[in-house]
Amino acid sequence: MSNFSFPKTLRLLNSHDFKQVFDNAKIKVSNAEMLILACRSQHASPRLGLIIAKKNVRLAVHRNRIKRIIRESFRRQQHNLTNVDIIVLAKRGIDRLENQEVHERIDKLWRKVAQKAQR
RNA sequence: CGAGUCGACUAGACAGUCGCUGUCUGCGCAAGCAGAUGGAGGAAAGUCCGGGCUCCAUAGGGUAGGGUGCCAGGUAACGCCUGGGGGGCGUAAGCCCACGACAAGUGCAGCAGAGAGUAGACCGCCACGUUCGCGUGGUAAGGGUGAAAGGGUGCGGUAAGAGCGCACCGCGCUCCUGGCAACAGUGAGUGGCAAGGUAAACUCCACCCGGAGCAAGACCAAAUAGGCUUCCAUUGGCGUGACCCGCGCUGGAAGCGGGUAGGUUGCUAGAGGCUUGCGGUGACGCAGGUCCCAGAUGAAUGACUGUCCACGACAGAACCCGGCUUACUGUCGACUCGCUUU
Numbered sequence: 001m002s003n004f005s006f007p008k009t010l011r012l013l014n015s016h017d018f019k020q021v022f023d024n025a026k027i028k029v030s031n032a033e034m035l036i037l038a039c040r041s042q043h044a045s046p047r048l049g050l051i052i053a054k055k056n057v058r059l060a061v062h063r064n065r066i067k068r069i070i071r072e073s074f075r076r077q078q079h080n081l082t083n084v085d086i087i088v089l090a091k092r093g094i095d096r097l098e099n100q101e102v103h104e105r106i107d108k109l110w111r112k113v114a115q116k117a118q119r
Numbered sequence: 120c121g122a123g124u125c126g127a128c129u130a131g132a133c134a135g136u137c138g139c140u141g142u143c144u145g146c147g148c149a150a151g152c153a154g155a156u157g158g159a160g161g162a163a164a165g166u167c168c169g170g171g172c173u174c175c176a177u178a179g180g181g182u183a184g185g186g187u188g189c190c191a192g193g194u195a196a197c198g199c200c201u202g203g204g205g206g207g208c209g210u211a212a213g214c215c216c217a218c219g220a221c222a223a224g225u226g227c228a229g230c231a232g233a234g235a236g237u238a239g240a241c242c243g244c245c246a247c248g249u250u251c252g253c254g255u256g257g258u259a260a261g262g263g264u265g266a267a268a269g270g271g272u273g274c275g276g277u278a279a280g281a282g283c284g285c286a287c288c289g290c291g292c293u294c295c296u297g298g299c300a301a302c303a304g305u306g307a308g309u310g311g312c313a314a315g316g317u318a319a320a321c322u323c324c325a326c327c328c329g330g331a332g333c334a335a336g337a338c339c340a341a342a343u344a345g346g347c348u349u350c351c352a353u354u355g356g357c358g359u360g361a362c363c364c365g366c367g368c369u370g371g372a373a374g375c376g377g378g379u380a381g382g383u384u385g386c387u388a389g390a391g392g393c394u395u396g397c398g399g400u401g402a403c404g405c406a407g408g409u410c411c412c413a414g415a416u417g418a419a420u421g422a423c424u425g426u427c428c429a430c431g432a433c434a435g436a437a438c439c440c441g442g443c444u445u446a447c448u449g450u451c452g453a454c455u456c457g458c459u460u461u
Contacts, residue, residue: 006138012417049417060434061433065421067418068421068422069422072138099422103422103423
């Protein structure tokens with residue numbers, strides 16, 4: 001298993017997909033900077049959706065940066081996650097973290113999600 | 120060397136690994152796979168102006184409303200830019216200015232002050248009266264108040280004064296000269312002379328502006344079906360979006376019940392970039408050559424590692440251009456002033 005690509009099949013694509021996760025959010029994991037909602041899905045692989053609110057991260061540059069880092073991390077960890085749909089919500093203050101810090105913290109959250117999904 | 124002014128450029132570089140996305144080519148029924156190649160900014164920002172484009176009528180007349188405001192030019196257009204005039208700031212390079220009209224009308228102005236607008240006697244000065252306390256009148260030269268007090272200086276004049284008269288300066292008007300014009304002038308004549316300020320106060324004058332925006336709009340699939348009830352009625356209703364006219368279409372409105380909200384396009388070849396020549400003081404224009412340079416849509420241009428250096432600021436396209444404003448890194452050039460040295 002050496003495929004680490006991130007095609008559209010690994011993303012939540014429309015409001016219907018997002019609504020499904022919000023309504024059936026069995027798994028909730030969070031820290032000071034972000035909140036993860038997730039639920040099991042019919043698909044073979046995990047899928048990711050991001051909500052970085054303008055209210056919480058004011059500058060577009062920071063919003064893009066955070067999205068890219070989370071996507072990159074998801075791409076590398078995708079085989080440790082099972083068939084769950086995941087939404088990551090950014091909280092206020094996340095734009096003050098350095099890139100490396102964001103990496104470390106999102107990695108911890110992935111592990112927690114994987115543990116909860118196993119049960 | 121220091122302080123400053125103006126202009127131009129720049130926005131870490133290179134290598135490797137793993138990813139995202141547009142296009143092209145090949146393979147494949149298809150999903151997709153492989154290769155090649157392109158992939159944020161000078162402000163992409165604020166959304167403050169102007170235009171293109173789209174629909175509303177091919178946007179036409181009037182009112183209301185809004186904008187602009189020295190002159191000439193540039194431009195698709197502008198509130199932008201260039202050149203010029205006038206005023207102000209700075210030793211200077213240079214910078215700043217909504218810079219039409221308050222001798223059309225209306226309004227506004229704290230404190231001080233006698234008086235703040237067809238001026239005005241508190242002190243003073245002068246004349247007359249006087250019970251010697253002062254009263255009546257004249258007077259804007261002097262004092263005082265104030266941001267601002269009705270042209271300035273001198274001479275004449277007078278009871279004391281005053282553009283009351285005169286000279287010079289200043290100001291208004293007419294003409295002349297220069298300039299396309301704004302405007303300028305040791306120009307000529309004329310008027311005693313102007314009784315304030317404020318128009319980003321109402322207003323007046325001149326010029327300009329139809330509205331809404333890519334969630335505009337177009338197409339495909341689906342659907343608005345069919346049906347029932349009630350009301351109004353062709354002088355009505357809708358398009359219509361500040362209002363009236365005008366124009367176009369047509370029976371219209373409400374309720375009951377059933378049902379859907381996915382995709383394609385618009386979407387990037389343009390008032391385009393670079394370059395050469397010519398015209399112009401310049402903004403810019405004309406002609407030739409050459410290049411194709413993001414097009415996402417839960418939203419791409421990133422992450423990590425290594426090396427180097429000046430150790431990397433502000434900041435992310437969403438239909439597209441031209442400006443303005445704001446944020447901010449570094450470099451270079453020209454010029455100004457000061458100091459030191461020669």
